[in-house]
Amino acid sequence: MADLITYRDAVADGLAREMRRDPSVVCLGEDIGAAGGVFKTTVGLLAEFGAGRVRDTPISEQAIVGMAMGAAMTGMRPVAEIMFSDFLACCWDYLANEIPKMRYMTGGQVTVPLVIRTANGGGLGFGAQHSQAVENWALAVPGLKIAAPSNPADVIGLLAAAVRSDDPVVFFEHKGLFASRGETAPAGHVVPLGQAAVARSGTDVTVVALAATVPIALSAAAELATAGVEAEVIDLRCLVPLDMATVLASVRKTSRLLIVEENPYQGGWGGTVASIAADEGFELLDAPVRRVAAACVPLPFADALEDEVIPTVAKVTAALRALLDY
Amino acid sequence: MTADMDAQQLLGLYEQMAVIRGTEQAAHDLFLAGLVKGTTHLAAGHEAVAVGASAALRPDDYVFATYRGHHHAMARGASPEECLAELMSKATGVCKAKGGSMHLTKASAGMLGSYAIVGAHLPMAAGAAWSALLRGTKQVAVAFFGDGATNIGAFHEALNLASVWALPVLFICENNLYMEYTPIGSVTAADHPAADRAAGYRLPAEVIDGNDVVVVADAVSRAAERARAGDGPTVLEAQTYRHFGHSRTDPARYRPAGELEQWLKRDPLEVARARLAGLGVADAEVEAAAERASRTVADAVAAAKAADGADPAQAFTDVWADGGYQWRT
Numbered sequence: 142m143a144d145l146i147t148y149r150d151a152v153a154d155g156l157a158r159e160m161r162r163d164p165s166v167v168c169l170g171e172d173i174g175a176a177g178g179v180f181k182t183t184v185g186l187l188a189e190f191g192a193g194r195v196r197d198t199p200i201s202e203q204a205i206v207g208m209a210m211g212a213a214m215t216g217m218r219p220v221a222e223i224m225f226s227d228f229l230a231c232c233w234d235y236l237a238n239e240i241p242k243m244r245y246m247t248g249g250q251v252t253v254p255l256v257i258r259t260a261n262g263g264g265l266g267f268g269a270q271h272s273q274a275v276e277n278w279a280l281a282v283p284g285l286k287i288a289a290p291s292n293p294a295d296v297i298g299l300l301a302a303a304v305r306s307d308d309p310v311v312f313f314e315h316k317g318l319f320a321s322r323g324e325t326a327p328a329g330h331v332v333p334l335g336q337a338a339v340a341r342s343g344t345d346v347t348v349v350a351l352a353a354t355v356p357i358a359l360s361a362a363a364e365l366a367t368a369g370v371e372a373e374v375i376d377l378r379c380l381v382p383l384d385m386a387t388v389l390a391s392v393r394k395t396s397r398l399l400i401v402e403e404n405p406y407q408g409g410w411g412g413t414v415a416s417i418a419a420d421e422g423f424e425l426l427d428a429p430v431r432r433v434a435a436a437c438v439p440l441p442f443a444d445a446l447e448d449e450v451i452p453t454v455a456k457v458t459a460a461l462r463a464l465l466d467y
Numbered sequence: 468m469t470a471d472m473d474a475q476q477l478l479g480l481y482e483q484m485a486v487i488r489g490t491e492q493a494a495h496d497l498f499l500a501g502l503v504k505g506t507t508h509l510a511a512g513h514e515a516v517a518v519g520a521s522a523a524l525r526p527d528d529y530v531f532a533t534y535r536g537h538h539h540a541m542a543r544g545a546s547p548e549e550c551l552a553e554l555m556s557k558a559t560g561v562c563k564a565k566g567g568s569m570h571l572t573k574a575s576a577g578m579l580g581s582y583a584i585v586g587a588h589l590p591m592a593a594g595a596a597w598s599a600l601l602r603g604t605k606q607v608a609v610a611f612f613g614d615g616a617t618n619i620g621a622f623h624e625a626l627n628l629a630s631v632w633a634l635p636v637l638f639i640c641e642n643n644l645y646m647e648y649t650p651i652g653s654v655t656a657a658d659h660p661a662a663d664r665a666a667g668y669r670l671p672a673e674v675i676d677g678n679d680v681v682v683v684a685d686a687v688s689r690a691a692e693r694a695r696a697g698d699g700p701t702v703l704e705a706q707t708y709r710h711f712g713h714s715r716t717d718p719a720r721y722r723p724a725g726e727l728e729q730w731l732k733r734d735p736l737e738v739a740r741a742r743l744a745g746l747g748v749a750d751a752e753v754e755a756a757a758e759r760a761s762r763t764v765a766d767a768v769a770a771a772k773a774a775d776g777a778d779p780a781q782a783f784t785d786v787w788a789d790g791g792y793q794w795r796t
Binding site: 167199201204206208212214215217219234238243245246248249250254283284307335381384385417 | 562570580621794796
């Protein structure tokens with residue numbers, strides 16, 4: 142059996158692999174040095190690479206991301222950490238107006254090869270300002286690539302691709318997955334941006350998931366399998382580039398599509414997937430495209446309330462049954 | 468470059484300023500003629516800040532400017548023709564007509580952009596300075612910004628972090644007394660909106676005459692030397708004045724009567740002329756430089772007018788580093 146590693150250790154391992162490979166890779170963020178990151182995702186980096194390449198910053202999100210941009214434009218490959226993805230709102234100007242537009246509006250004169258890592262999503266009871274799944278915020282901005290791994294090997298492989306990308310990448314690490322374990326990745330492992338994975342093969346219904354909704358979808362699929370239904374679960378891995386070819390190929394096989402997303406239904410990424418499926422896959426479908434997404438309310442604190450709002454195995458199982466009965 | 472720069476150097480700077488002044492006037496006229504769309508934020512009156520600073524910098528230093536940034540693009544090496552072509556939506560524009568007046572950029576000359584979200588580029592300049600430090604190149608980065616930027620968070624975050632990390636970055640405020648249409652003094656709890664804040668971040672600061680190209684060159688030269696020596700950032704507040712309004716056809720009626728006239732007496736071109744006379748340069752030599760500048764601008768206007776319009780296919784290039792815009796399979 143291959144070595145198991147936690148998702149959180151995979152982040153530190155993935156960063157270390159890239160920093161060893163390329164001296165232009167540098168990290169900056171709040172508490173990432175001696176403290177090893179508030180989620181312990183940068184443990185060991187300061188000791189191995191020193192304070193010159195692993196820099197603690199003040200609580201200054203605009204300075205963190207703005208400095209990463211300036212460094213990226215001048216020959217470095219910075220990896221900036223925004224502790225909680227909710228805090229992207231504090232530096233949103235850089236994600237919405239600066240980083241994704243600079244190359245385009247200068248007619249290609251400038252390249253911005255940076256990664257913004259951030260802990261995303263709910264399930265840990267952090268309340269409305271520390272639990273949001275905000276990957277759809279980034280999807281609203283042309284010019285950003287978006288990765289959101291669901292398992293440790295993909296953390297390493299997608300991080301490698303993100304760091305090596307000459308385009309800016311927003312890298313969503315899911316808080317609810319940090320403690321999860323999976324196989325580690327072999328040396329040199331790179332998962333190209335924009336290639337979805339078929340996490341479970343099936344012929345009866347397609348479930349498209351991302352990050353923490355992948356294990357939820359797999360659990361729901363396992364439950365349905367006991368009733369003889371085989372769901373195919375697709376792990377998108379990235380929202381930009383969006384691998385619709387893999388999704389549509391699966392729908393061609395199953396004729397049914399369920400999308401499971403943790404961001405709100407209102408403006409969530411599943412709306413984009415559904416719209417392409419409706420447009421380009423209309424004749425493949427035997428049932429309406431359905432979405433299990435977060436409810437359109439702020440994230441509540443108590444588990445009993447949070448479970449009401451975000452996708453759960455029970456909700457996905459129920460949605461799948463309804464879709465199969467259609 | 469220091470206060471004792473020689474007459475020929477100063478004459479060269481005078482001509483550069485005259486070219487910028489003429490280009491800004493041309494941009495104004497072309498806007499009124501309907502040949503420049505959108506908006507313009509002209510820097511006529513600010514020329515000495517850009518030209519003086521540029522004279523004091525190394526060619527490989529980095530400059531980050533604002534939406535009022537035509538003078539910085541040209542001072543760092545963008546031609547008047549490619550700047551005017553950009554404003555006129557021509558294929559030959561310095562940004563292929565994809566940026567416009569507010570985003571003039573000449574990356575090959577270290578002019579890394581004009582930014583239209585106030586204050587956003589101060590952290591970027593700090594980041595470029597960090598990069599220079601990591602690469603050991605002794606380059607400095609300069610952020611030019613208006614007085615209005617001193618009240619936005621990014622200004623304060625950048626000054627603090629640049630100070631703590633002792634980065635080779637210069638923060639140069641062009642204080643022209645107005646944030647858009649409102650006097651800066653009426654909305655700022657500091658007499659000198661940039662310089663007075665510096666002490667709070669343990670940074671040295673200087674208030675300088677931004678209309679005297681020699682004073683600017685001298686101050687920037689000293690600040691750059693400090694930065695290259697590893698002694699960290701400096702805040703410079705250059706006092707200047709914009710001859711036009713905030714943008715487009717703003718008549719600037721909010722300015723008190725007589726204020727513009729007072730500042731025109733300290734027009735950077737006139738200040739430089741007085742210095743040239745003091746150095747014994749003949750009037751005829753200065754006039755010849757002014758005429759060369761006029762011809763440069765006239766040629767640039769003619770060439771920009773004659774250039775092809777933007778190629779519609781360019782709308783779909785340069786989103787990604789591979790040149791394209793594909794976002795899905």
